[in-house]
Amino acid sequence: MKRILILTVIMASALSINLSASAQKKQAAKAKKETAIQLNKPDFSNDATLMNALLERQTNRSFSSQELSWQQLSDILWAANGVNRPDNGKRTAPSARNAQEIDIYAFTASGVFFYDAENHQLKRISDKDSRQGVYDRGDFHKAPLILVYVGNFDKMQGFDEDARNFYSATDVGFVSQNVYLYCATQGLSTVICGSFNREGADKVLKIKNGKLLLAQPVGYPEK
Numbered sequence: 288m289k290r291i292l293i294l295t296v297i298m299a300s301a302l303s304i305n306l307s308a309s310a311q312k313k314q315a316a317k318a319k320k321e322t323a324i325q326l327n328k329p330d331f332s333n334d335a336t337l338m339n340a341l342l343e344r345q346t347n348r349s350f351s352s353q354e355l356s357w358q359q360l361s362d363i364l365w366a367a368n369g370v371n372r373p374d375n376g377k378r379t380a381p382s383a384r385n386a387q388e389i390d391i392y393a394f395t396a397s398g399v400f401f402y403d404a405e406n407h408q409l410k411r412i413s414d415k416d417s418r419q420g421v422y423d424r425g426d427f428h429k430a431p432l433i434l435v436y437v438g439n440f441d442k443m444q445g446f447d448e449d450a451r452n453f454y455s456a457t458d459v460g461f462v463s464q465n466v467y468l469y470c471a472t473q474g475l476s477t478v479i480c481g482s483f484n485r486e487g488a489d490k491v492l493k494i495k496n497g498k499l500l501l502a503q504p505v506g507y508p509e510k
């Protein structure tokens with residue numbers, strides 16, 4: 288239990304949260320070596336109601352560079368498309384024929400990560416800050432977290448091309464709406480974007496059989 292606790296603290300530092308600058312540097316260097324980073328369990332004590340989340344749900348395009356907490360990051364990913372029924376591996380978002388083809392990549396100041404929903408872990412892809420590769424215009428790259436949604440066609444073997452395109456485009460809507468609703472409960476800004484630099488994002492992701500669908504920055508609004 289103690290080891291898990293220590294590991295969690297080290298991992299939290301991977302995203303530069305709540306540590307002094309020098310401690311952050313030290314821990315970040317250590318965390319760069321970690322390839323799988325365990326996320327926190329979802330916090331179900333959030334007492335926002337669904338009706339209030341719907342009331343507050345909105346696009347907000349203003350982002351400050353204020354960091355998210357490790358718990359918030361963990362909860363955003365779980366809300367987006369985490370496993371909510373461990374007995375059968377099904378997710379918080381529905382998917383056509385349960386293909387579960389929407390992969391989520393997290394672009395942060397500390398690097399780029401794949402969200403491994405099954406293990407609720409981040410898998411490091413890069414230790415570089417590539418947020419500006421996703422948004423080379425405007426201020427969205429300032430958000431501490433940019434989610435890039437990819438339709439993974441390896442998981443859609445039984446679908447023809449039209450169906451792959453149609454269902455991945457519909458399924459990503461559920462995922463991004465889950466993030467909108469979570470943000471509404473936390474006073475966070477978010478915007479789902481069809482316009483982003485797919486080529487820039489793919490320089491890091493190098494998707495072989497799939498499609499970069501949408502991007503969604505998340506962060507605190509600028510005061």
Ligand SMILES: Cc1cc2nc3c(=O)[nH]c(=O)nc-3n(C[C@H](O)[C@H](O)[C@H](O)COP(=O)(O)O)c2cc1C
Pocket residue numbers: 344345346347348478479480481482483
């Ligand atoms: C599929 C899709 C793509 C979108 N792409 C962008 C985008 O590239 N840039 C942007 O600023 N907003 C984008 N939006 C956000 C919409 O502009 C926004 O949802 C709409 O103005 C309604 O505002 P609301 O979300 O606050 O209800 C997109 C929304 C959807 C559903």
